[in-house]
Amino acid sequence: MTQHLLAIDQGTTSSRSIVFADDGSIIAMSQQEFTQHYPKDGWVEHQPDDIWNSVTHTLRDVLQKSQIDAGDIAALGITNQRETTLVWDKHTGATVYPAIVWQDRRTAPYCRELSQNEQLVNYITDNTGLLLDPYFSATKLNWILNNVEGARARAEAGELLFGTVDTYLIWKLTDGASHKTDATNASRTMLFNIHTQQWDTELLKAFDIPAAMLPEVMDCAADFGNTSAELTGKRIPISGVAGDQQAALIGQACFEKGMAKSTYGTGCFMILNTGDTPLVSKNRLLTTVGYRLNGHTTYALEGSIFMAGATVQWLRDGLKLIDNAAETEALAARAREDNGVYLVPAFTGLGAPYWDPDARGAMLGLTRDTGINEIVAAGLQSVCYQTKDLQKAMESDGARPVSLRVDGGMANNDWVMGFLADILGAEVKRPAVTETTAVGAAFLAGLQQGIFTDLDTLTQCWQCDSVFEPRLTKAQRDTAYAGWQEAVTRIRCS
């Protein structure tokens, strides 16, 4: 029996394909970045062809690099940037508009208008676990239907399909044979009822979305169709799907209630496993589906931060202070200690726990001797301070994480992880394989194929690489964090 697993990780800034052995170790990987489009203030778009071409390029490349025949791949798992919204023609596959990316805030005025309806706001939170915010797919989909000429009429006539990136890829990989998503991706649309695990007809009405556009919602380990032979050489079953942050929860083997992971990619997402209970936050955290297996839903509490690695990208591409992300580690290490500089990267507003779409970024505490080192350090520290905001919110919801496992591109930066442990006042653990989102997708695909028998088998695959211990005293930690809180207060609009 063939035991290799293939995973596609379609992220915000790049697509990756990875071939795994059945112990979760990486055999070969291929990655390709693609262009981000910012047509207006607060707008973020991707060209669907860029998403698709980068995925197919990396798929072919990884199969060639690994020298493993497609016939020896037992299954494919897909994980993806969540909430990003696509609409396409069910006959031709042509998208009607670019993908509106999760970071896009164009629907902020619409959300403000809807927020007058207190009953709707409460209904959304009670039934989807989310907050009324442009982040989620519902208002983006509504925007496409109302602003692209002819789109609403075509959608009502049953000609158009909606999907998050997983659904779009499944549809394309199967040559239009399968229009499906999984419960984790569905739970981020603001159209899915996390209690009944069904699309919510009240919300479809509220956001004016024709039900015929929506994909079928599956467990995370399920039969999503087969890839076309033309693309992968042989048909490969797609048998695992999860949104990237939930896939990281699985890849980090956070299967016990109280276990948490924080992923530092473009954004940062901290997710805490709350077990069978959809815990309702009093601190504007999200209640979401952690994973759904064999019809059983495990819930999670999530804090979403929009700018993590994206802040480093801005230091590189916007300010041109650095040539590559890895350089930040040495620069930050040379920054003067306690320099009092704070960078609040609210470039597209603030996410959890503030949810302030109109706030914009600022740099505070500059003096004549502030240099590149201090600015870079402040950029990196902003990610840690935002994680501290989430830790505090979870704690106040009575759900302090029992341990924190980290991953994502930025987790490779030892300086950041050291400061994170300092400011959290807690141990931070980094696994040997930091491609945990892809690992999670591969695990799901392997579960469905019987390569892994249960979650305990997956737990045994997780290996720790580094543990970062806090070094600051409580007084030092509190002073540093108070400076951050003051900086955030200064830029808030709501």
Ligand SMILES: Nc1ncnc2c1ncn2[C@@H]1O[C@H](COP(=O)(O)OP(=O)(O)O)[C@@H](O)[C@H]1O
């Ligand atoms: N050594 C590093 N130090 C700081 N940031 C880093 C480092 N390596 C990568 N990054 C940042 O991490 C992000 C890439 O992480 P990744 O997990 O690939 O993101 P995504 O899945 O969102 O595309 C980029 O924004 C990059 O700036």
Ligand SMILES: O=P(O)(O)OC[C@H](O)CO
């Ligand atoms: O592409 P990432 O890794 O920044 O993840 C994006 C998230 O899924 C957005 O919710």
